[in-house]
Amino acid sequence: xxxxxxxxxxxxxxxGYETTEGKxxxxxxxxxxxxxxxxxxxxxxxxxxxxxxxxxESADWQIIKAGDKxxxxxxxxxxxxATVQTAYLCQYR
Amino acid sequence: xxxxxxxxxxxxxxxGYETTEGKxxxxxxxxxxxxxxxxxxxxxxxxxxxxxxxxxESADWQIIKAGDKxxxxxxxxxxxxATVQTAYLCQYR
Numbered sequence: 001x002x003x004x005x006x007x008x009x010x011x012x013x014x015x016g017y018e019t020t021e022g023k024x025x026x027x028x029x030x031x032x033x034x035x036x037x038x039x040x041x042x043x044x045x046x047x048x049x050x051x052x053x054x055x056x057e058s059a060d061w062q063i064i065k066a067g068d069k070x071x072x073x074x075x076x077x078x079x080x081x082a083t084v085q086t087a088y089l090c091q092y093r
Numbered sequence: 094x095x096x097x098x099x100x101x102x103x104x105x106x107x108x109g110y111e112t113t114e115g116k117x118x119x120x121x122x123x124x125x126x127x128x129x130x131x132x133x134x135x136x137x138x139x140x141x142x143x144x145x146x147x148x149x150e151s152a153d154w155q156i157i158k159a160g161d162k163x164x165x166x167x168x169x170x171x172x173x174x175a176t177v178q179t180a181y182l183c184q185y186r
Contacts (some may be wrong), residue, residue: 002106002121002178004097013095015106017121017178024141026119026180028095028110047140047182048117085095085110087119089140089180 008034014090023092033081038072040092045069049086054079101127107183116185126174131165133185138162142179147172 003016005025012034014027029051044053046068052061056076064070072078096109098118105127107120122144137146139161145154149169157163165171 002103002123004106010095013097013108015108015119015121017180019141019177024180026108026121026140028108028119030095047119048112048184085112087108087110087117087182091141 008032019091021091021093025090025092027088027090029080029082029086029088031082031084033079035077035079037077038074041074042072043069043091043093044072045089045091047087047089049082049084051086051088052081101125112184114184114186118183118185120181120183122173122175122179122181124175124177126172128170128172130170131167133167135165136162136184136186137165138182138184140180140182142175142177144179144181145174 005016006013011030011032012027014025016025046064046066048066051064053064053070054061055078099106104123104125105120107118109118139157139159141159144157146157146163147154148171
């Protein structure tokens with residue numbers, strides 16, 4: 001089954017699937033700034049485009065380019081900013 | 094705008110977006126075998142999972158693992174097979 005998800009009035013959309021190692025999603029983030037909460041640990045890869053991320057317990061935004069990733073622990077929140085439509089892979093592991 | 098697409102009774106779903114270099118989609122392919130037609134040149138990257146592809150004018154299936162890609166010219170068709178849910182990036186360039 002391929003699940004369809006959308007957040008922030010359709011400005012973030014994703015498709016969910018299962019792997020042998022856990023659930024993953026691929027999605028698109030429209031330009032803007034968003035706060036996401038985590039229920040599980042998330043490993044986020046930028047596929048195309050670019051994000052800025054403000055991670056928990058970090059004072060500074062970091063730039064994540066295509067091919068790069070960042071990790072967020074469970075039960076916290078983080079912010080991302082996009083200036084172009086950006087594709088991502090999120091692994092829940 | 095993030096466009097939502099589905100094919101083959103929902104066994105392939107994708108999300109479309111624009112980049113400065115052209116349109117792209119990220120999507121998921123359920124296990125199975127599918128024939129796709131191309132209107133434009135397509136560059137297909139496997140993000141997670143694995144595909145087998147039978148490209149135009151090729152007699153043999155090739156395996157495309159996560160991180161690998163293949164290209165398909167405009168106005169032809171190709172086949173893919175998946176044995177696990179597989180995430181891909183398709184660049185129309």
